[in-house]
Amino acid sequence: MTLKRKLIVQHLELVYIFKYLFFVGLYAASLPHRDPAKFSLGSMVDATMSMIHPVVAAGSNRCEAFKSFFGITYEQMQEKNKTNFQDILNIDLITKTGNIKYNLTASHRLTRVMAQAQTIVILIHGFMESSDGWMVQAIAPEMLKKPNTQLFALDGRKIINIEYFRSSTYVRFMGEILGEFLSDIIRDGQDPTRIYIIGHSLGSHIAGVAGKRVRELTGEQIGRITALDPAGPCFSNVSASGRLDRSDAKYVDVIHSNGGMLGLKEPVGHKDFYPNGGASQPGCYISVCDHSRAWELFAESISSPKHFPARKCENWTMFGQGFCSRNPISYMGLESDSTYPGLYFLATKKSAPFGLGSAGSG
Numbered sequence: 289m290t291l292k293r294k295l296i297v298q299h300l301e302l303v304y305i306f307k308y309l310f311f312v313g314l315y316a317a318s319l320p321h322r323d324p325a326k327f328s329l330g331s332m333v334d335a336t337m338s339m340i341h342p343v344v345a346a347g348s349n350r351c352e353a354f355k356s357f358f359g360i361t362y363e364q365m366q367e368k369n370k371t372n373f374q375d376i377l378n379i380d381l382i383t384k385t386g387n388i389k390y391n392l393t394a395s396h397r398l399t400r401v402m403a404q405a406q407t408i409v410i411l412i413h414g415f416m417e418s419s420d421g422w423m424v425q426a427i428a429p430e431m432l433k434k435p436n437t438q439l440f441a442l443d444g445r446k447i448i449n450i451e452y453f454r455s456s457t458y459v460r461f462m463g464e465i466l467g468e469f470l471s472d473i474i475r476d477g478q479d480p481t482r483i484y485i486i487g488h489s490l491g492s493h494i495a496g497v498a499g500k501r502v503r504e505l506t507g508e509q510i511g512r513i514t515a516l517d518p519a520g521p522c523f524s525n526v527s528a529s530g531r532l533d534r535s536d537a538k539y540v541d542v543i544h545s546n547g548g549m550l551g552l553k554e555p556v557g558h559k560d561f562y563p564n565g566g567a568s569q570p571g572c573y574i575s576v577c578d579h580s581r582a583w584e585l586f587a588e589s590i591s592s593p594k595h596f597p598a599r600k601c602e603n604w605t606m607f608g609q610g611f612c613s614r615n616p617i618s619y620m621g622l623e624s625d626s627t628y629p630g631l632y633f634l635a636t637k638k639s640a641p642f643g644l645g646s647a648g649s650g
């Protein structure tokens with residue numbers, strides 16, 4: 289690496305650190321307006337992404353260049369055996385009385401537990417979150433009420449933390465390990481269509497990689513992936529093999545809440561929902577709030593399935609001008625189904641309960 293390039297990279301790191309501190313300050317300043325309980329320190333740090341976004345928003349090309357500079361592309365990490373993921377990647381069985389941790393590789397016990405369920409639901413958290421973080425806490429209590437379902441949460445808190453670029457590579461390793469595990473239980477008789485993964489941010493892409501791996505190894509597709517504002521930086525403008533894609537499950541539904549910043553803007557599912565246009569959300573002042581809104585809306589949809597009717601339309605402008613008011617309606621959230629694939633738009637309120645019912649669908 290030439291001296292000049294070295295300096296540029298060091299400079300970028302400094303910018304990164306500086307912006308990070310800046311953002312923590314900004315967050316603190318914004319607290320009186322917000323419900324602080326909803327945002328962990330982890331998801332708050334997620335906000336730094338909007339600051340380094342210009343570095344990576346330009347697309348995968350620059351992100352990959354940046355990563356190869358630091359030796360943290362998938363290929364480079366594979367060569368160096370940087371981490372033994374198998375030891376630090378866990379999966380929790382979520383029960384009404386608490387989480388029970390399982391080792392994803394020492395899978396015999398876990399296989400037995402899973403075999404008792406008809407439907408397996410796996411929640412996957414985002415950058416700097418965990419299997420008992422805010423996203424899981426918002427979704428799990430309602431999900432636990434569903435019959436014949438066993439609920440799990442992947443725990444990558446020791447892996448996708450601190451450094452976003454490195455984490456964006458770890459996504460692939462984690463997804464592969466999960467996909468290999470799911471393939472094993474499918475071979476043991478689990479019905480693949482009864483496997484449902486719900487991922488937020490980086491977790492959406494982990495779900496995607498797992499779905500691809502299952503397909504490679506078993507020739508089968510898992511039933512459904514719900515992506516809650518899939519991570520954008522390093523995953524936008526890349527080919528379908530490098531991110532979540534509609535071919536990763538029989539049905540892929542996506543809620544975009546911070547598209548173009550922390551989230552992906554482009555449609556990647558069978559159905560892509562864009563609440564309030566999909567870029568920013570009412571009542572939010574910082575990106576991390578917009579980004580988290582996707583799981584807040586999804587959580588609400590579990591107990592209130594009719595809160596979020598959305599209208600099929602080409603874009604937010606057309607929706608706003610009423611050009612789509614005769615198009616089909618589809619419910620966003622848990623009850624969403626695969627009929628009439630396409631792009632869907634709706635408006636929501638700025639605080640919970642967010643759903644506007646039919647008033648939100650134009």
Ligand SMILES: *[C@@H]1O[C@H](CO)[C@@H](O)[C@H](O)[C@H]1NC(C)=O
Nearest residue numbers: 345346347348349350525526
């Ligand atoms: C997006 O991807 C295309 C094709 O891979 C590439 O030519 C283009 O430069 C990319 N755009 C950006 C902004 O990275």
Ligand SMILES: *[C@@H]1O[C@H](CO)[C@@H](O)[C@H](O)[C@H]1NC(C)=O
Nearest residue numbers: 366367368369370371372373
């Ligand atoms: C280490 O890397 C080699 C070659 O890429 C690979 O075959 C092996 O499975 C890796 N081992 C671990 C523990 O990741």
Ligand SMILES: *[C@@H]1O[C@H](CO)[C@@H](O)[C@H](O)[C@H]1NC(C)=O
Nearest residue numbers: 374375376378391392393394
């Ligand atoms: C998980 O299992 C692997 C292989 O059996 C073992 O090496 C590792 O120490 C276990 N990790 C934990 C946290 O139990």
Ligand SMILES: *[C@@H]1O[C@H](CO)[C@@H](O)[C@H](O)[C@H]1NC(C)=O
Nearest residue numbers: 601602603604605606607611
């Ligand atoms: C929305 O869609 C219409 C019809 O396809 C198109 O003319 C318009 O340019 C689009 N607007 C935006 C902002 O993309």
